[in-house]
Amino acid sequence: MRRSLLPLLAHRLAILIYIAFALFPLFWLFKVSxxxxxxxxxxxxxxxxxxxxxxxxxxxxxxxxxxxxxKNSLIVSASTAIVVTIAASLSGYxxxxxxxxxxxxxxxxxxxxQMFPLVMLVAPIxxxxxxxxxTNSLTGLVIVYTAFNVPFxxxxxxxxxxxxxxxxxxxxxxxxxxxxVAFRQIILPLTLPGIAATLGFVFxxxxxxxxxxxxxxxxxxxxxxxxGLLTFVSKFSxxxxxxxxxxxxxxxxxxxxFLLIQRYLVQGLTAGAVKx
Amino acid sequence: xxxxxxxxxxxxxRKPWLARLADAAQPYLYSAxxxxxxxxxxxxxxxxxxxxxxxxxxxxNPFSGGFIGLDHFRELAKDKAFYGALRNTxxxxxxxxxxxxxxxxxxxxxxxxxxxxxxxxxxxxFLPWAVPSFLAGLNWAWLFNPVxxxxxxxxxxxxxxxxxxxxxxDPNHAMWGPIVxxxxxxxxxxxxxxxxxxxxxPRDLYEAAEIDGAGWWQRFGSITLPFLxxxxxxxxxxxxxxxxxxxxxIVVMTGGGPADKTQIVASYIxxxxxxxxxxxxxxxxxxxxxxxxxxxxxxxILLRQTLLNKD
Numbered sequence: 001m002r003r004s005l006l007p008l009l010a011h012r013l014a015i016l017i018y019i020a021f022a023l024f025p026l027f028w029l030f031k032v033s034x035x036x037x038x039x040x041x042x043x044x045x046x047x048x049x050x051x052x053x054x055x056x057x058x059x060x061x062x063x064x065x066x067x068x069x070x071k072n073s074l075i076v077s078a079s080t081a082i083v084v085t086i087a088a089s090l091s092g093y094x095x096x097x098x099x100x101x102x103x104x105x106x107x108x109x110x111x112x113x114q115m116f117p118l119v120m121l122v123a124p125i126x127x128x129x130x131x132x133x134x135t136n137s138l139t140g141l142v143i144v145y146t147a148f149n150v151p152f153x154x155x156x157x158x159x160x161x162x163x164x165x166x167x168x169x170x171x172x173x174x175x176x177x178x179x180x181v182a183f184r185q186i187i188l189p190l191t192l193p194g195i196a197a198t199l200g201f202v203f204x205x206x207x208x209x210x211x212x213x214x215x216x217x218x219x220x221x222x223x224x225x226x227x228g229l230l231t232f233v234s235k236f237s238x239x240x241x242x243x244x245x246x247x248x249x250x251x252x253x254x255x256x257x258f259l260l261i262q263r264y265l266v267q268g269l270t271a272g273a274v275k276x
Numbered sequence: 277x278x279x280x281x282x283x284x285x286x287x288x289x290r291k292p293w294l295a296r297l298a299d300a301a302q303p304y305l306y307s308a309x310x311x312x313x314x315x316x317x318x319x320x321x322x323x324x325x326x327x328x329x330x331x332x333x334x335x336x337n338p339f340s341g342g343f344i345g346l347d348h349f350r351e352l353a354k355d356k357a358f359y360g361a362l363r364n365t366x367x368x369x370x371x372x373x374x375x376x377x378x379x380x381x382x383x384x385x386x387x388x389x390x391x392x393x394x395x396x397x398x399x400x401x402f403l404p405w406a407v408p409s410f411l412a413g414l415n416w417a418w419l420f421n422p423v424x425x426x427x428x429x430x431x432x433x434x435x436x437x438x439x440x441x442x443x444x445x446d447p448n449h450a451m452w453g454p455i456v457x458x459x460x461x462x463x464x465x466x467x468x469x470x471x472x473x474x475x476x477x478p479r480d481l482y483e484a485a486e487i488d489g490a491g492w493w494q495r496f497g498s499i500t501l502p503f504l505x506x507x508x509x510x511x512x513x514x515x516x517x518x519x520x521x522x523x524x525x526i527v528v529m530t531g532g533g534p535a536d537k538t539q540i541v542a543s544y545i546x547x548x549x550x551x552x553x554x555x556x557x558x559x560x561x562x563x564x565x566x567x568x569x570x571x572x573x574x575x576x577i578l579l580r581q582t583l584l585n586k587d
Contacts, residue, residue, distance in 0.1 A: 011386060012391075022403055028419060041423065091311070094306035106311065109319070110314065114514065116566045116569075118521070119558070120322065120325040120326075120558075120559055121322060121325055123333070151310075179302060180302075207408060208409050225408075240424050247414065251406075251408075254407070255403060255406050259399050259406075262399055266472050267472075
């Protein structure tokens with residue numbers, strides 16, 4: 001093997017530059033969130049303040065509605081992720097294992113849903129949900145988010161199923177199991193990485209959704225994190241420390257989830273999601 | 277093996293008709309939950325939304341709601357703000373997709389070969405994707421703010437700015453703010469999909485090429501690129517459509533200003549719907565955007581088919 005030092009160094013340096021670019025904004029967010037108010041402007045461009053404090057976090061957690069927003073977002077994102085993953089496992093399995101009439105219609109329909117501006121749906125969805133009492137409710141949000149995320153999740157799950165040989169469930173069916181039993185007991189356990197990737201992907205997407213949360217929810221009781229943070233920003237637009245502390249708090253769950261599942265995401269796509 | 281497969285076919289044929297019906301219904305039952313949701317929450321509202329484009333729907337006007345035919349589209353044809361937004365959309369989408377793609381491809385190539393610490397490096401560079409889009413917008417808006425962020429001071433230090441000012445309020449350069457935020461946020465998506473495609477390329481091809489004495493550029497041009505081409509086409513297509521519709525960063529960072537210089541069609545729809553509460557006009561604009569994107573997608577899909585058939 002040829003070993004030359006220069007390409008190796010260039011490679012590591014490039015990786016470091018990418019990491020720095022990816023992390024710098026988040027680092028700055030954190031830096032301002034721990035800077036005491038009296039140093040905020042005098043040490044504005046320093047990389048690290050001479051004194052640090054966690055008082056902004058204390059204020060956000062004790063004197064604002066953020067614990068409520070946090071709880072709401074957690075409920076909405078987790079329920080959406082679970083419901084989407086169940087529905088998408090079933091439909092992804094159908095697309096992966098069966099040839100049936102209308103299959104391409106379903107695929108076309110799912111592609112269409114990825115194409116139009118979702119803003120277009122806000123008013124109609126509001127008009128449909130309002131008479132049945134699902135506006136201003138977390139259930140309504142879960143239903144809407146579930147539908148939005150099902151198409152992509154279906155394609156993702158399908159690619160994981162495509163990577164599992166068909167012989168496995170055929171063998172089980174010869175032994176007398178129905179296809180559904182074979183699917184549940186043999187295929188699903190093998191797709192656990194795919195299920196993890198789908199859960200994480202949908203959780204992160206739902207955690208960030210702003211538009212529909214803004215339009216379907218009124219008032220703080222059922223507000224999710226993005227809505228809460230945005231109202232917070234417009235209300236206290238001078239207190240950068242508190243805003244950034246709230247931002248860091250909003251980042252934690254989605255970031256953790258993503259770090260756990262990102263390698264499965266690459267695996268799943270390798271299995272064929274984008275091969276078309 | 278052949279014998280077993282034959283046996284299973286024989287058994288299936290001996291099933292009573294009810295069981296055979298159940299077999300035929302299976303794929304539909306599996307897809308039913310997903311389909312019902314999509315139809316009820318997306319397709320039905322989409323149809324209603326399209327009908328709004330031909331009606332006079334203003335949220336605060338109780339006398340609105342009537343059918344007005346093509347009036348919205350006539351108004352649209354004369355709307356200077358719309359044409360400006362269309363131009364800005366081209367610039368916003370083109371620059372964002374191009375930069376995300378180039379930097380994403382380089383990152384994917386860097387991460388393709390195993391090295392010590394690859395797992396942690398990959399997790400860190402992909403992290404921006406997990407940042408909620410509105411938070412990414414706020415984060416970058418703060419970085420560009422001379423009071424609290426370092427970027428204006430760096431640009432001033434480099435002599436690119438005459439004084440540390442806010443790029444987001446400079447009509448000539450404001451669009452760069454959301455574009456930079458979008459590139460930061462979107463590189464991971466390209467890198468993830470391209471990395472997945474890279475790892476699906478059979479390794480022995482590279483070894484054979486290396487034995488034949490092909491250099492890095494030759495291998496890249498004759499193995500990597502042709503293998504990646506279908507993925508690149510579909511990813512660029514999806515991202516272009518998605519970014520044209522993506523108003524979050526602009527709404528959060530500039531609200532379309534200054535002087536509509538960063539107003540794209542998607543944020544224009546948002547403004548029409550939620551500031552002016554004119555849902556009819558907003559739907560008409562959205563319909564035009566949808567048709568443009570559909571036309572663009574068909575074009576790319578045709579292009580991809582010809583590319584695939586060539587091999």
